[in-house]
Amino acid sequence: MGKYDNVEGIARRTMILFFLIDxxxxxxxxxxxxxxxxxxxxxxxxxxxxxxxxxxLIKIACLTFSxxxxxxxxxxxDVNDFKWSYVNAGGMTEMGKxxxxxxxxxxxxxxxxxxxxxYAPAIFLLSDGAPTDEYKDAIEKLKxxxxxxxALKAAVAIGDDADKxxxxxxxxxxxxxxxxxxxxxxRKVIRFVSVTASKIxxxxxxxxxxxxxxxxxxxxxxxxxxxxLIDSQNDNW
Amino acid sequence: MIIGxxxxxxxxxxxxxxxxxxxxxxxxxxxxxxxYQDSNMAIACVADGHGDSRxxxxxxxxxxxxxxxxxxxxxxxxxxxxLDFNNEKEIDKAFIQLKSxxxxxxxxxxxxxLLAHPIEDREVGLxxxxxxxxxxxxxxxxxxxVLYGSTFIIACVTSGFYFALQLGDxxxxxxxxxxxxxxxxxxxxxxxxxTSLCNDDAIDSFRHYYAKGNPRAIMVxxxxxxxxFAEQQRFLDLLKVIEKNIVETGAEGxxxxxxxxxxxxxxxxxxxxxxxxxxVKVGE
Numbered sequence: 001m002g003k004y005d006n007v008e009g010i011a012r013r014t015m016i017l018f019f020l021i022d023x024x025x026x027x028x029x030x031x032x033x034x035x036x037x038x039x040x041x042x043x044x045x046x047x048x049x050x051x052x053x054x055x056x057l058i059k060i061a062c063l064t065f066s067x068x069x070x071x072x073x074x075x076x077x078d079v080n081d082f083k084w085s086y087v088n089a090g091g092m093t094e095m096g097k098x099x100x101x102x103x104x105x106x107x108x109x110x111x112x113x114x115x116x117x118x119y120a121p122a123i124f125l126l127s128d129g130a131p132t133d134e135y136k137d138a139i140e141k142l143k144x145x146x147x148x149x150x151a152l153k154a155a156v157a158i159g160d161d162a163d164k165x166x167x168x169x170x171x172x173x174x175x176x177x178x179x180x181x182x183x184x185x186x187r188k189v190i191r192f193v194s195v196t197a198s199k200i201x202x203x204x205x206x207x208x209x210x211x212x213x214x215x216x217x218x219x220x221x222x223x224x225x226x227x228x229l230i231d232s233q234n235d236n237w
Numbered sequence: 238m239i240i241g242x243x244x245x246x247x248x249x250x251x252x253x254x255x256x257x258x259x260x261x262x263x264x265x266x267x268x269x270x271x272x273y274q275d276s277n278m279a280i281a282c283v284a285d286g287h288g289d290s291r292x293x294x295x296x297x298x299x300x301x302x303x304x305x306x307x308x309x310x311x312x313x314x315x316x317x318x319x320l321d322f323n324n325e326k327e328i329d330k331a332f333i334q335l336k337s338x339x340x341x342x343x344x345x346x347x348x349x350x351l352l353a354h355p356i357e358d359r360e361v362g363l364x365x366x367x368x369x370x371x372x373x374x375x376x377x378x379x380x381x382x383v384l385y386g387s388t389f390i391i392a393c394v395t396s397g398f399y400f401a402l403q404l405g406d407x408x409x410x411x412x413x414x415x416x417x418x419x420x421x422x423x424x425x426x427x428x429x430x431x432t433s434l435c436n437d438d439a440i441d442s443f444r445h446y447y448a449k450g451n452p453r454a455i456m457v458x459x460x461x462x463x464x465x466f467a468e469q470q471r472f473l474d475l476l477k478v479i480e481k482n483i484v485e486t487g488a489e490g491x492x493x494x495x496x497x498x499x500x501x502x503x504x505x506x507x508x509x510x511x512x513x514x515x516x517v518k519v520g521e
Contacts, residue, residue, distance in 0.1 A: 003482055004498040009471030010506045
């Protein structure tokens with residue numbers, strides 16, 4: 001028997017990829033269908049990133065919001081065990097409530113409790129409309145949350161009715177709000193943002209002097225992708 | 238208490254750097270480690286070159302850091318035979334000088350390396366455009382240290398006195414009956430972020446600890462080891478097992494099985510490179 005066979009408590013650091021998905025009535029039909037297909041389709045790629053070259057294990061948490069909010073699973077799930085559960089659309093757009101519960105979960109006592117260490121998360125917000133509830137207080141509180149401050153954030157406006165100003169308030173940078181004018185573009189955006197956030201978010205980084213290096217890197221890649229996306233899109237919802 | 242005069246004995250030292258599971262594709266271990274031992278002192282040093290894409294020479298930065306660290310601490314102990322360790326002001330002044338000296342030598346070494354080994358074509362794309370313009374114009378650029386960015390930890394045991402210096406993440410654990418981690422935490426080492434030898438304010442980011450006496454063991458390690466454990470106590474439990482094995486079989490005897498274990502640990506744990514430097518008392 002080896003001298004180290006009984007060593008216990010080995011664990012990997014974790015990076016959580018959050019999907020915040022608008023499942024209000026206006027998302028019904030093609031939009032929610034594309035969201036379901038695209039996220040389910042990108043999971044194998046994130047698995048590959050998590051197992052092959054990431055410094056951190058990637059977990060996934062999904063919050064849907066319409067009339068009320070709902071976590072797909074009560075805790076973030078290791079991407080290797082994650083199974084996408086199809087989400088349906090219907091109801092209002094209670095985005096403020098979503099920000100409130102996200103803020104609660106971005107805490108060492110909740111989702112960020114990994115003792116081996118949690119990397120700043122990546123948070124991806126998808127919406128085709130505007131909040132129907134009071135969201136300003138909730139987003140102000142969320143912006144004071146350290147995990148949120150350090151998070152990689154991106155949002156996709158699905159069609160032209162989405163409140164892009166509000167999405168830019170969420171991401172902190174209008175360049176990080178992408179607009180999908182067609183099912184094809186939406187699929188591309190979901191894939192690109194999920195993969196890029198997983199790759200950048202799960203790698204260790206240089207120094208506290210440049211704490212936003214990952215955010216800068218992420219923003220640069222998203223901006224470049226967005227300019228290509230704008231050039232290639234026709235409105236097709 | 239005066240350092241560097243009396244001889245030390247029954248000390249065993251060990252240094253290991255294990256390639257991280259997430260670096261298997263490149264085969265480049267960004268960590269470095271080294272130990273030194275003579276009749277007056279034992280030194281263990283580890284450094285962790287950053288994985289950030291801008292730090293494309295970080296494996297060299299960590300190598301330079303441990304080489305310079307060992308040399309500077311050797312000189313520090315040898316050249317200060319009259320340093321009085323009961324005089325706090327004198328010690329603090331000496332440590333400031335030591336930190337400055339290590340940093341100066343590291344910056345000098347990295348600068349000389351860059352001048353002797355210009356940026357290669359494959360490296361250009363990893364640089365900021367402004368830096369590259371300055372580099373083309375001047376042959377050097379202001380933020381060149383980031384290319385070699387690394388953390389740094391060193392510990393030294395002399396007769397009746399020991400100390401440790403740390404800059405960036407990683408761990409220093411000292412066994413006086415049980416392992417404790419006496420250095421203050423640096424709040425800027427957060428999640429994947431760490432302070433670094435390449436920071437402009439690096440001199441202010443050093444932490445140090447010193448004490449009289451002879452510990453049973455001092456272990457310095459890069460974050461790939463500590464962050465492979467869900468609880469700090471489990472990590473300290475492992476250090477105790479390592480210490481026991483070194484006491485029983487000597488550093489060379491303990492090394493092969495430990496290397497094998499680190500290979501498995503990085504796979505199941507942090508996926509990061511793992512480095513350990515150990516100074517262990519093996520007899521009375």
